Amino acid sequence: MDAMPEREGPLYPLITLSRHRMETDGEGVTTLIAGAGCPLRCGYCINRKLLEKDAERVTPRELYDRLKVDDLYFRATGGGVTFGGGESLLHAGFIRAFRGICGDAWRIWAETSLAVPEELVRTAAECVDHFIVDIKTLDREIYRAYTGGDMELALNNLLLLKELAGPERILVRIPLIPAYNTRADQEHARALLAEKGFSQFDLFDYVVR
Numbered sequence: 001m002d003a004m005p006e007r008e009g010p011l012y013p014l015i016t017l018s019r020h021r022m023e024t025d026g027e028g029v030t031t032l033i034a035g036a037g038c039p040l041r042c043g044y045c046i047n048r049k050l051l052e053k054d055a056e057r058v059t060p061r062e063l064y065d066r067l068k069v070d071d072l073y074f075r076a077t078g079g080g081v082t083f084g085g086g087e088s089l090l091h092a093g094f095i096r097a098f099r100g101i102c103g104d105a106w107r108i109w110a111e112t113s114l115a116v117p118e119e120l121v122r123t124a125a126e127c128v129d130h131f132i133v134d135i136k137t138l139d140r141e142i143y144r145a146y147t148g149g150d151m152e153l154a155l156n157n158l159l160l161l162k163e164l165a166g167p168e169r170i171l172v173r174i175p176l177i178p179a180y181n182t183r184a185d186q187e188h189a190r191a192l193l194a195e196k197g198f199s200q201f202d203l204f205d206y207v208v209r
């Protein structure tokens with residue numbers, strides 16, 4: 001009996017794909033790729049159970065083969081793929097390998113909290129076109145209470161990413177988090193980040209059901 005072919009490249013814990021999203025992440029048609037795993041524990045996370053379940057593991061080539069049915073849409077509209085989550089940058093090595101297969105014709109977005117080790121940010125800066133950073137808050141205590149994580153890590157990574165990728169490739173999302181922060185906190189965070197050279201912001205309200 002022939003041996004099974006070896007599966008090459010890092011494996012990605014795929015939860016689901018969502019195709020034909022129109023102008024959700026900038027221009028063009030995109031496919032959202034949701035992967036398992038996140039270092040944070042946000043109070044209002046709606047995906048927690050999903051993120052921790054066993055997910056199918058796919059290689060970069062296997063994922064590409066599933067997505068290429070939309071190649072023409074991506075090329076014609078300037079779209080591509082968005083790695084979401086969970087925490088997409090946990091899989092920065094996978095994204096780099098995926099980029100090696102899809103080339104530059106597809107744009108790649110990553111939705112991230114940046115609550116990851118610095119080397120993953122460095123890897124992602126090489127292979128992701130646009131970052132959508134959910135920084136949550138710049139108040140250390142509120143961040144800890146809401147996410148269980150360390151705001152300094154996320155902020156330091158955000159500043160590093162700006163140096164590596166440039167502010168024009170970064171959209172910073174600053175939510176109003178009911179029972180945790182205020183509009184004044186939101187505006188304060190925006191003002192601090194604008195002082196540091198960021199220019200693209202999305203201030204919005206978490207809707208708690």
Ligand code: SF4
Pocket residue numbers: 038039040041042044045046047048051085086087113
């Ligand atoms: S960063 Fe996102 S996926 Fe992770 S726990 Fe928070 S809301 Fe959930």
